[in-house]
Amino acid sequence: MIGRKIDEVLQMFLTQMPSRLEVADGDPRISGAIFDIDPRTGRALSIRRVHERLEA
Secondary structure: OOOEOHHHHHHHHHHOOOOOOOEOOOOOEEEEEEEEEOOOOOOEEEEEEEEEEOOO
């Protein structure tokens, strides 16, 4: 539902019918993760969640 109106995405998911999705407005947020990787092994040393509400 990234950047789209939730009700339209749910309807498309439930009906499995393609449709145009409108861009959502208001309440912008950013979510993700930051990984620290060991360059020798390629394994994650740490993982930090990122979730912030942005000023509109």
